[in-house]
Amino acid sequence: MTNYQFNIHQILNKIREQGAKIVGLQFPEGLKVHATELAHKIEDETGAMVLISGDPCYGACDLSDNVMEGMVDLLVHFGHTPLPIDYKVPTLFVEAHYQLESMEILKEALKFLEGKKKIGLVTTTQHLHFLEDAAHFLEENGMEVLMKAGVGTLPGQVLGCNFSSVQDLPVDAFLYMGSGNFHPLGIKLSTQKPVIIADPYLNQARNIDEFTDRILRIRFARITRAKEANKFGILISSKEGQCRWELAKDLKKMIYNEGKEAYLIFMNEINPPSLLPYMDLDAFIVTACPRIAIDDSKMYKKPLLTPQELEIVLGRREWEDYEMDEIKY
Numbered sequence: 392m393t394n395y396q397f398n399i400h401q402i403l404n405k406i407r408e409q410g411a412k413i414v415g416l417q418f419p420e421g422l423k424v425h426a427t428e429l430a431h432k433i434e435d436e437t438g439a440m441v442l443i444s445g446d447p448c449y450g451a452c453d454l455s456d457n458v459m460e461g462m463v464d465l466l467v468h469f470g471h472t473p474l475p476i477d478y479k480v481p482t483l484f485v486e487a488h489y490q491l492e493s494m495e496i497l498k499e500a501l502k503f504l505e506g507k508k509k510i511g512l513v514t515t516t517q518h519l520h521f522l523e524d525a526a527h528f529l530e531e532n533g534m535e536v537l538m539k540a541g542v543g544t545l546p547g548q549v550l551g552c553n554f555s556s557v558q559d560l561p562v563d564a565f566l567y568m569g570s571g572n573f574h575p576l577g578i579k580l581s582t583q584k585p586v587i588i589a590d591p592y593l594n595q596a597r598n599i600d601e602f603t604d605r606i607l608r609i610r611f612a613r614i615t616r617a618k619e620a621n622k623f624g625i626l627i628s629s630k631e632g633q634c635r636w637e638l639a640k641d642l643k644k645m646i647y648n649e650g651k652e653a654y655l656i657f658m659n660e661i662n663p664p665s666l667l668p669y670m671d672l673d674a675f676i677v678t679a680c681p682r683i684a685i686d687d688s689k690m691y692k693k694p695l696l697t698p699q700e701l702e703i704v705l706g707r708r709e710w711e712d713y714e715m716d717e718i719k720y
């Protein structure tokens with residue numbers, strides 16, 4: 392089992408309150424190990440029947456509500472907070488709290504924040520419950536902590552496609568609590584401020600700078616290669632919260648105006664096998680989740696670009712104005 396905790400009473404109460412007879416459960420990959428145990432508890436305690444979604448799930452942009460519509464009375468979605476999307480079945484969002492063992496990781500991060508007074512505290516959904524304790528810890532160490540809500544996000548919360556909670560925050564540096572480098576990279580590129588990572592999974596504090604340089608070098612190489620492309624594929628997601636149809640049509644026109652070819656391709660899962668049939672295309676633009684082009688780039692033979700990177704390829708944006716792609720709900 393993992394270090395995550397759920398509020399099971401919240402789920403049982405909601406099922407009873409709503410008189411739900413059939414309940415759908417949806418988890419991101421890392422939490423699926425809890426599925427059968429939770430299903431057993433729900434069926435045992437409420438008499439409702441449970442349907443577990445076995446499909447991959449990446450965020451609140453990617454609910455099973457459209458496929459489970461008409462099958463379940465209530466969908467319980469774990470690990471993400473709701474987005475401003477019109478969900479098709481009543482949905483309960485249950486936060487999955489990662490249990491941090493101690494403040495040790497924050498003590499480690501303090502070494503990187505020397506001389507900084509105003510700190511922007513940022514995290515992802517699974518550590519939101521820890522923000523208050525972390526803020527107290529920083530304040531006890533003489534720092535001022537600033538957080539704000541973003542568009543569709545809670546104070547201090549970022550998504551891989553939404554950095555609005557850190558933009559225009561008047562701080563000297565950001566402290567990001569969580570795993571991986573993608574979110575801190577987005578914070579860095581959105582704000583140009585120092586970003587320190589307190590990673591509870593690796594039990595390590597680090598500066599994002601080294602990673603930023605490496606990723607930007609890779610992005611520069613992909614953009615340079617795509618400048619030779621004549622035929623582009625524009626990938627549009629059928630996941631409700633990732634579908635940017637208007638943007639895709641605009642990009643097609645933009646490419647066409649440069650005398651090049653562009654084809655609109657609509658799909659649910661973007662992965663290397665799903666692009667294999669389009670061998671005649673030279674590069675792809677991802678209008679779906681912004682993480683795909685950056686995080687998964689090495690898995691693809693052809694360049695995968697974000698819409699902003701396409702603008703650089705076509706000479707409509709300077710490399711110096713590089714921006715992360717964000718989904719504006």
Ligand code: SF4
Binds near residue numbers: 452550633679681682
């Ligand atoms: S689009 Fe990507 S980053 Fe945004 S919520 Fe969905 S999975 Fe997360």
